[in-house]
Amino acid sequence: MSYITIEGVHKRFVRRGQWTEALSNIQLDIEQGSFVSFIGPSGCGKSTLLRIIGGLMDAEEGEIAIGGQSPQELLKAKQFGFVPQQPALFPWRTVLQNMNIPFEVNRQKVFNPVEQGDPIKLLQAVGLGDFVHAYPRELSGGMKQRVGIARAFATGAPILLMDEPFSALDEITKEVLMHQLKTIWEEHKKTVLFVTHNIQEAVYLSDKVVVMSARPGRVSRVIDIKLARPRDESVIGSQAFNDYMAELRESLRERWG
Amino acid sequence: MSQSISSRIAASEGKTAEKTSDSVSWMTRVKQALSSIMLPLITFVILFTGWELAVRLMDVQTVILPPPSAIFAELFTSISFYMPHVGVTFYEAMVGFVIGTVLALIGGVVMSQSRLLERMLLPVAVLAHVTPIVVIAPLFMIWFGFGTFPKILVAAIISFFPMLINSTTGFRSVDESNHEYMRSLHASRWEIFFKLSLPGALPFLFSAARTCISMSVIGAVVGEMSGASKGLGNVVMVSANYLQMERMFGAIFLLALMGILLTNAVRIVERRFLAWHSSGQ
Numbered sequence: 001m002s003y004i005t006i007e008g009v010h011k012r013f014v015r016r017g018q019w020t021e022a023l024s025n026i027q028l029d030i031e032q033g034s035f036v037s038f039i040g041p042s043g044c045g046k047s048t049l050l051r052i053i054g055g056l057m058d059a060e061e062g063e064i065a066i067g068g069q070s071p072q073e074l075l076k077a078k079q080f081g082f083v084p085q086q087p088a089l090f091p092w093r094t095v096l097q098n099m100n101i102p103f104e105v106n107r108q109k110v111f112n113p114v115e116q117g118d119p120i121k122l123l124q125a126v127g128l129g130d131f132v133h134a135y136p137r138e139l140s141g142g143m144k145q146r147v148g149i150a151r152a153f154a155t156g157a158p159i160l161l162m163d164e165p166f167s168a169l170d171e172i173t174k175e176v177l178m179h180q181l182k183t184i185w186e187e188h189k190k191t192v193l194f195v196t197h198n199i200q201e202a203v204y205l206s207d208k209v210v211v212m213s214a215r216p217g218r219v220s221r222v223i224d225i226k227l228a229r230p231r232d233e234s235v236i237g238s239q240a241f242n243d244y245m246a247e248l249r250e251s252l253r254e255r256w257g
Numbered sequence: 258m259s260q261s262i263s264s265r266i267a268a269s270e271g272k273t274a275e276k277t278s279d280s281v282s283w284m285t286r287v288k289q290a291l292s293s294i295m296l297p298l299i300t301f302v303i304l305f306t307g308w309e310l311a312v313r314l315m316d317v318q319t320v321i322l323p324p325p326s327a328i329f330a331e332l333f334t335s336i337s338f339y340m341p342h343v344g345v346t347f348y349e350a351m352v353g354f355v356i357g358t359v360l361a362l363i364g365g366v367v368m369s370q371s372r373l374l375e376r377m378l379l380p381v382a383v384l385a386h387v388t389p390i391v392v393i394a395p396l397f398m399i400w401f402g403f404g405t406f407p408k409i410l411v412a413a414i415i416s417f418f419p420m421l422i423n424s425t426t427g428f429r430s431v432d433e434s435n436h437e438y439m440r441s442l443h444a445s446r447w448e449i450f451f452k453l454s455l456p457g458a459l460p461f462l463f464s465a466a467r468t469c470i471s472m473s474v475i476g477a478v479v480g481e482m483s484g485a486s487k488g489l490g491n492v493v494m495v496s497a498n499y500l501q502m503e504r505m506f507g508a509i510f511l512l513a514l515m516g517i518l519l520t521n522a523v524r525i526v527e528r529r530f531l532a533w534h535s536s537g538q
Binding site for chain 2: 054056075076078080082084085086087088089090091092093101102104105106135137161
């Protein structure tokens, strides 16, 4: 049963005075409560696609329906939790005050903070229980990104859009955050659209990996990851996991250009 | 295993955070306070002692350069003469500062929101800025008389430009991903302005305010020197005409003191507002 339906989406940009096809005829179905990764070379339009689904950009052609509604309607109803590549934390606000931004930008009373996830509990879940009143400059890059992820879950928004949240982090931090994200997600079961460059991340976290290729940006393959849930580290290095990694690497290599 | 890695990392990160807060102990704070007050004070003591000795040893006449001791003596004995003039200059500078910066902030908001308006308004502001204020001040005297209003006007004009440029830049310097995050929450233009652009611009606004507040004192004095019966600028002019050098230097010292105190007042407010910012520490 498809929740997000993407039909024939096209997006063009002017680059150096010429029209370039950023996205060409994207067709995709995404189920509710699934974790979907978008992977591909830079310039394949994966971040653009994420923004079009999230109502932050418009497509020139095509239809996107999310539970029968348009991305704009969902944006107005605050159904998206956005985690950008650079953690969007305001430096003059403490961690907790940053967690509260979605509830303050809320004149239409879409969110009822009482019914949402407890921000302090979520911060504890990502190991930041002692940093609730710290300012962003006191946090490392990994800690900032964890606040961003906890915040996305705290609003209770059903669709979380994550644009390469781990790409600026070192390998060890990246791995720790990957496990934490998986743990929170398995508890909350939101629909997550996750843009990444990292093959291991994509296989470990996802139910479905969308492989994209560049010039023009399009979907070259969709791979279903049928590893059992809940997953833990032991799955990494298993035969099935390695097979998925190899399959993904292969399909990326033939499209890389 | 994942738990152990994550807790270990959290622990090591926690340790670094603790260490930084520990190192700012009261000892270092006292040291910082001492060095920020004592060191400049030592410099001034050396400077004034040198001045005093030079005047006495070389037997310089008071009409050329009075010794600091004579200037301070004049300041203490004639304080009741100076105070009304200090009050007038302070009033003109402050009212001018407030009018100039408030108008500049409004201009900054407008110009940061619209490139079209920026292109229309900025040339006028630049023109007002590059025209030497000293040549405009006598004009204001002819138009508006010898009262405080033309001085306030000069102070306002002189403190307008730095704030206009800094606030426009400040309101524009919004972090791209913070802005996009606000858009993803369907924030309105004004919610984005008040929750993101304005607090983010505060470092720019305070750095401009520090410049503007000392400029506004200069503006008030320039206004007074083109025609006034009150104010420290007037005291300087009159005592220069009568070669009352101690009195003239007394007024100059008071103006310098006013500038220092006002700049530091802005700095204190800045420190309270910008604890989160590195310039506010």
